[in-house]
Amino acid sequence: MTDAVVGRLRAALGDRVDTAAESLDAARADKSGHAAPGRPLAVVHAASVEDVQAVMRIATATRTPVVVQGARTGLAGGSNAGAGEIALSLRGMTRILEVRPDDLLAVVEPGILNADLNAALAEHGLWWAPDPASRAISTVGGNIATGAGGLLCAKYGVVRDAVLGLDVVLADGRLLRLGHRSVKGVTGLDLTSLFIGSEGTLGVVVGATLKLRRLVPGTVCTIAATFPGVRDAAAGSAAVTAAGIQPAIMELMDATSLAAAHALLALPAPTPGAAQLTVQTDGPAAVAEAEAVARVLRDAGGTVAVSQDPDEGERLLAVRRAMHPAMESLGTTLIEDVSVPRSALPDMFDEIARIERDYGIVIPTVAHAGDGNLHPNFIFEGAEVPPRIWEAADELFRAALRLGGTLTGEHGIGVLKSRWLADELGDDQWELQRQVTAVFDPLGILNPGKVFAR
Numbered sequence: 152m153t154d155a156v157v158g159r160l161r162a163a164l165g166d167r168v169d170t171a172a173e174s175l176d177a178a179r180a181d182k183s184g185h186a187a188p189g190r191p192l193a194v195v196h197a198a199s200v201e202d203v204q205a206v207m208r209i210a211t212a213t214r215t216p217v218v219v220q221g222a223r224t225g226l227a228g229g230s231n232a233g234a235g236e237i238a239l240s241l242r243g244m245t246r247i248l249e250v251r252p253d254d255l256l257a258v259v260e261p262g263i264l265n266a267d268l269n270a271a272l273a274e275h276g277l278w279w280a281p282d283p284a285s286r287a288i289s290t291v292g293g294n295i296a297t298g299a300g301g302l303l304c305a306k307y308g309v310v311r312d313a314v315l316g317l318d319v320v321l322a323d324g325r326l327l328r329l330g331h332r333s334v335k336g337v338t339g340l341d342l343t344s345l346f347i348g349s350e351g352t353l354g355v356v357v358g359a360t361l362k363l364r365r366l367v368p369g370t371v372c373t374i375a376a377t378f379p380g381v382r383d384a385a386a387g388s389a390a391v392t393a394a395g396i397q398p399a400i401m402e403l404m405d406a407t408s409l410a411a412a413h414a415l416l417a418l419p420a421p422t423p424g425a426a427q428l429t430v431q432t433d434g435p436a437a438v439a440e441a442e443a444v445a446r447v448l449r450d451a452g453g454t455v456a457v458s459q460d461p462d463e464g465e466r467l468l469a470v471r472r473a474m475h476p477a478m479e480s481l482g483t484t485l486i487e488d489v490s491v492p493r494s495a496l497p498d499m500f501d502e503i504a505r506i507e508r509d510y511g512i513v514i515p516t517v518a519h520a521g522d523g524n525l526h527p528n529f530i531f532e533g534a535e536v537p538p539r540i541w542e543a544a545d546e547l548f549r550a551a552l553r554l555g556g557t558l559t560g561e562h563g564i565g566v567l568k569s570r571w572l573a574d575e576l577g578d579d580q581w582e583l584q585r586q587v588t589a590v591f592d593p594l595g596i597l598n599p600g601k602v603f604a605r
């Protein structure tokens with residue numbers, strides 16, 4: 152059967168079907184550190200919508216599972232392809248099909264990297280706002296399938312706010328065009344939104360009509376505030392939000408993550424125990440907003456410096472962006488992704504401190520404090536997450552839910568969090584959502600064992 156499936160793929164797609172051992176091994180894992188058991192049957196490097204349709208028709212005819220892959224930078228194991236599965240890579244579909252500055256939209260293929268798209272859009276004075284820290288290495292299709300967020304999303308929105316329409320290939324190979332090119336559009340059910348964050352379980356995103364913004368050059372102010380402890384920094388960020396100020400960026404780093412990032416970048420060590428908030432304001436009111444932010448943070452006990460120097464701003468954000476490699480330098484990392492209402496950030500840091508004490512571990516944590524999304528990092532030895540780390544993570548998830556938050560702010564459920572999904576959704580909603588996936592994929596061949604497995 153295995154040979155028959157690969158034979159049919161080869162007959163339809165020729166040398167775009169890749170069975171080299173190193174390609175199959177690479178397709179087993181994303182950046183979560185988790186790898187699927189076994190090797191997939193083949194990696195198909197799709198070059199066109201027709202290629203994707205051909206793969207899905209063969210998969211349906213042979214009941215073969217398909218794992219859609221962008222750049223495999225995901226942190227939930229969602230794109231990991233294992234034994235008996237076809238890895239369908241969209242990474243080669245990188246064309247920008249249309250840019251319309253007048254309508255503020257672009258039509259693109261899914262495999263283009265976020266940063267490459269934005270470099271091309273900049274020539275038209277435009278940008279696509281979602282800016283995951285992985286923007287240089289992740290695809291627009293992957294950003295859409297995970298519902299990605301980023302540093303700027305508290306002010307400029309997440310992927311969900313920046314997509315007008317999607318072209319999708321269903322499990323049986325049919326092509327659907329969802330959504331619209333107009334600013335408004337409420338015809339029928341909003342299937343575009345349903346696909347955003349669906350993690351490869353509903354269909355293959357083969358094209359996207361993106362909602363763009365105009366690049367507006369102007370002053371950007373950066374505020375660096377250090378606090379004696381992480382709870383104080385979290386209370387400071389909550390106070391900024393409560394004061395009604397809307398920074399473009401508000402990032403929090405606790406003492407351990409700050410020290411690790413400084414060490415990685417060979418910067419002088421920060422004050423021991425100190426946590427840092429890095430805030431940026433932009434637009435016509437940038438200077439006044441920066442002064443208002445600085446006042447609030449000083450009142451909250453922070454030591455505050457304000458700069459209008461773009462290089463200084465970039466230098467501070469480079470420290471934040473160094474977080475992932477800095478954590479990798481400490482050991483194997485399970486990067487978590489809970490989100491809470493912004494007022495609950497200080498309480499969530501109390502919960503993390505409690506879990507650190509109870510489990511005798513250190514959990515370096517950064518947060519997109521502007522939107523309440525925390526990335527606590529569990530560091531351990533070896534390739535597999537030890538059961539005790541999962542127990543600590545379980546406590547983290549339950550604490551976030553108790554505080555009115557969610558299991559995942561932007562990374563998705565994938566394979567790593569599927570066992571907790573029903574805890575947040577409840578059994579009735581879990582079952583309803585599973586039934587929705589079955590409408591799109593009745594044979595259950597799209598990303599089986601992910602998201603709705605329990």
Ligand SMILES: Cc1cc2nc3c(=O)[nH]c(=O)nc-3n(C[C@H](O)[C@H](O)[C@H](O)COP(=O)(O)OP(=O)(O)OC[C@H]3O[C@@H](n4cnc5c(N)ncnc54)[C@H](O)[C@@H]3O)c2cc1C
Pocket residue numbers: 181182218219220221222223224225226228229230241261282283284285288289290291292293294295296297298299300301302350351352354355356357475476561562565598
């Ligand atoms: C250093 C680093 C920093 C990161 N920072 C952020 C961050 O700030 N914000 C954030 O949200 N994420 C972040 N991530 C996580 C990751 O980059 C995002 O989830 C990203 O959107 C995944 O894109 P990808 O192209 O790598 O998708 P993949 O990892 O290949 O796939 C992710 C999921 O989407 C599905 N999928 C991919 N393409 C398609 C498609 N065309 N059609 C249907 N399904 C598809 C896959 O099946 C899988 O379930 C970070 C990761 C790293 C390594």
